[in-house]
Amino acid sequence: MWKIRLTAALILALGVGFGWLVYDGQVNGTRPFRLGLDLSGGTQLVYRADLSAISEGDANESMAALRDTIERRVNLFGVSEPIVQTQHGGTFAGDPQERLIVELPGITDTQKAIELIGQTPVLEFRMLRSDQPIPATGISIDNVNEVFEMAAITGKHLASAQLQFDQSLGARPNDPVVALNFNSEGADIFAELTRNNVGKYFGIFLDGVPISIPVIREAIPGGTAVISGGFDANEAKELARNLNYGALPVPIELIGTQTVSGTLGAEAVERGITATLWGILAVVLFMIFWYRLPGIVAFLALSFYIVVILALFQWIPVTLTAAGIAAFILSVGMAVDANVLIFERMKEELRGGKDTADSIRDGFARAWLSIRDSNISSMITAIILFWFGTSLIKGFALVFGLGVLVSMLSSITISRTLLLALGVDAKSGILHFFFGSGIRN
Numbered sequence: 001m002w003k004i005r006l007t008a009a010l011i012l013a014l015g016v017g018f019g020w021l022v023y024d025g026q027v028n029g030t031r032p033f034r035l036g037l038d039l040s041g042g043t044q045l046v047y048r049a050d051l052s053a054i055s056e057g058d059a060n061e062s063m064a065a066l067r068d069t070i071e072r073r074v075n076l077f078g079v080s081e082p083i084v085q086t087q088h089g090g091t092f093a094g095d096p097q098e099r100l101i102v103e104l105p106g107i108t109d110t111q112k113a114i115e116l117i118g119q120t121p122v123l124e125f126r127m128l129r130s131d132q133p134i135p136a137t138g139i140s141i142d143n144v145n146e147v148f149e150m151a152a153i154t155g156k157h158l159a160s161a162q163l164q165f166d167q168s169l170g171a172r173p174n175d176p177v178v179a180l181n182f183n184s185e186g187a188d189i190f191a192e193l194t195r196n197n198v199g200k201y202f203g204i205f206l207d208g209v210p211i212s213i214p215v216i217r218e219a220i221p222g223g224t225a226v227i228s229g230g231f232d233a234n235e236a237k238e239l240a241r242n243l244n245y246g247a248l249p250v251p252i253e254l255i256g257t258q259t260v261s262g263t264l265g266a267e268a269v270e271r272g273i274t275a276t277l278w279g280i281l282a283v284v285l286f287m288i289f290w291y292r293l294p295g296i297v298a299f300l301a302l303s304f305y306i307v308v309i310l311a312l313f314q315w316i317p318v319t320l321t322a323a324g325i326a327a328f329i330l331s332v333g334m335a336v337d338a339n340v341l342i343f344e345r346m347k348e349e350l351r352g353g354k355d356t357a358d359s360i361r362d363g364f365a366r367a368w369l370s371i372r373d374s375n376i377s378s379m380i381t382a383i384i385l386f387w388f389g390t391s392l393i394k395g396f397a398l399v400f401g402l403g404v405l406v407s408m409l410s411s412i413t414i415s416r417t418l419l420l421a422l423g424v425d426a427k428s429g430i431l432h433f434f435f436g437s438g439i440r441n
Contacts, residue, residue: 007417007421011304011414011417011418012300014304015300015303015304015307015308019303019307021311021314022307022310022311022314025314026314031314031315031317032314033310033313033314033317033320034105034106034313034317034318034319034320035105035106035319035320035321036105036106036319036320036321036322036324036395039105039320039321039322040105040106041105041106041259041260042103042104042105042106042107042259042260043103043104043107043109043110043257043258043259043260044101044102044103044104044257044258044259044260045101045102045103045104045114045117045254045256045257046099046100046101046102046254046255046256046257047099047100047101047102047252047253047254047255048097048098048099048100048252048253048255049062049063049066049086049097049098049099049100049250049251049252050250050251050252050253051063051098051250052145053124053144053145053150053151053250054150054151054249054250055150059098061156062154062156062249062250063086063098063100063250064086065154065155065156065249066086066100066156066248066249066250066252067084067085067086067100069155069156069248069249070084070100070102070117070248071084074102074104074117082102082103082104082105083101083102083103084100084101084102084103085100085101086098086099086100086101087099087100087101099255100252102117103260105319105321106319110257110259114254114257121155121206121207121239121243121248122154122155122205122206122207122208122248122249122250122251123154123155123158123204123205123206123243123248124151124153124154124155124203124204124205124206124208125151125152125153125154125190125193125202125203125204125205125225126144126148126149126150126151126152126202126203126205127148127149127152127193127197127200127201127202127203128147128148128149128200128201128202128203128213129146129147129148129149130200132146132147132148144205144208144210148203151205152189152193152202153182153186153189153190153193154248154249154250155243155248155249156186156249157182157183157185157186157189157190158180158181158182158183158186158243159181159182159183159186159223160180160181160244161178161179161180161181161239161240161243161244162178162179162181162240163176163177163178163179163233163236163237163240164176164177164178164179164226165177166226166228175228176231176232176233176235176236176237177226177227177228177231177236178226178227178228178231178236178239178240178243179224179225179226180224180225180226180227180243181223181224182223182224182225183223184223186223187221187222187223188223190220190223190225191219191220191221191222191223193216194216194218194219194220195219197216198216198217198218198219199215199216199217200215200216201213201214201215201216202214202216204225204227206239207251208251211227212227212228227239272322272325276325276328276329279329280302280306280332283302283332283333283336284299284302287299287336287339291339291343293422294339294343294346294415294419295343297415297418297419298336298339298343298411298415300414300418301335301339301410301411301414301415301418302332302335302336302339302410304410304414305332305335305406305407305409305410305411306332308406308409308410309328309331309402309403309406312402312406313399318395318398318399318402319395320399321395323393323395323396324395324396324398324399326396327396327397327399327400327403328399328403330400330403331399331400331402331403331404331406331407332403332407334374334375334378334403334404334407335403335407335410335411337374338367338371338375338407338408338411338412339411339415341367341370341371342363342364342367342371342411342412342415342416343363344367345362345363345364345366345367346359346360346362346363346364347363348363349362349363349366357420360416360419360420361416361420364412364416368412371408371411371412375404375407375408378400378404379401379404379405381400382397382398382400382401382404383397383401384397385397385400386398386401
């Protein structure tokens with residue numbers, strides 16, 4: 001029994017410790033909560049997309065690829081929840097150019113926002129036009145569109161890039177190069193391009209500058225290519241890193257910035273937080289009224305759950321939006337739902353004549369299968385939403401998934417340990433009343 005009580009004391013101490021860390025991080029600003037654009041505002045960046053090298057039929061696809069690339073760039077883990085969208089001015093509106101609008105929550109420093117987007121390189125593979133003379137390797141070409149055809153392969157076809165060292169004959173010893181691996185679409189295009197143009201020249205361009213103009217000596221299947229632009233090791237490493245961040249399919253130019261306020265407004269945020277607190281309080285009061293002493297234990301386990309999940313929000317960190325708060329409240333309800341199943345099973349065991357300790361153990365064991373299955377289905381839902389959803393849906397799925405995992409810990413392990421640590425006999429005296437439920441014992 002002393003081991004169980006020691007474990008219970010450690011759990012309560014951890015809960016107090018987590019609560020202090022959350023409070024200290026929020027008040028002193030060491031780990032403040034990261035709020036989304038709808039709660040705290042942020043910075044809006046407007047870019048103009050240059051589609052001069054893209055055929056008209058591929059414009060929409062290129063803009064979609066540009067949007068996805070920038071979103072991955074600023075949202076590598078799906079938790080910062082930026083808003084990235086494309087906009088077409090329209091010919092009749094006097095602005096036919098395509099634009100990319102990026103809204104970054106919680107970032108009010110415009111220069112920091114621009115740096116977050118970064119100087120992502122524009123990667124292009126272009127065939128030399130048949131009526132053009134063979135250029136010298138490394139020559140600077142100003143009239144690119146007149147000398148080379150439209151881009152056959154762009155950054156949207158790139159799967160990964162990595163630093164390697166060329167060991168082929170004629171190269172300098174350990175000459176650094178960047179190896180490119182195309183996705184399935186890019187691999188098919190590159191294989192067909194090299195197969196149909198053996199003996200011809202093509203250019204590899206970064207940000208419109210030709211860095212290599214090799215001749216195609218044979219078909220190159222497998223979806224790989226090598227950029228050897230006379231880099232040193234640091235330059236090649238930086239190029240590979242930037243390409244992995246996402247080579248842009250089209251060039252973009254920053255044309256406007258502004259700071260935006262929270263879309264919901266301060267009053268709506270305050271009311272939402274108030275509603276959350278009142279909702280949690282109502283649930284706690286109901287659990288204590290209906291389940292009495294086990295309800296108090298459920299309150300302690302729920303408090304542990306809340307401070308742990310808030311600490312995770314600070315440490316990951318998770319960007320909290322209205323959708324994320326909704327997922328958090330939903331996971332609180334699921335944590336309480338698990339306690340309801342456990343306490344009902346425990347009451348059945350007590351009524352069957354078992355002592356308190358056996359009733360607690362058997363009640364938890366009987367409820368575990370139902371809790372396990374419901375939480376597994378919830379986790380599958382969260383994974384699907386995170387995998388296929390946009391940034392806003394990913395934020396909801398992440399908060400919901402974390403909540404489900406932590407609620408399983410709090411409702412199964414912590415509630416069970418605290419109840420066993422009481423070490424009381426519910427069959428006699430007033431304790432029988434405290435282990436009852438509802439308006440009856």
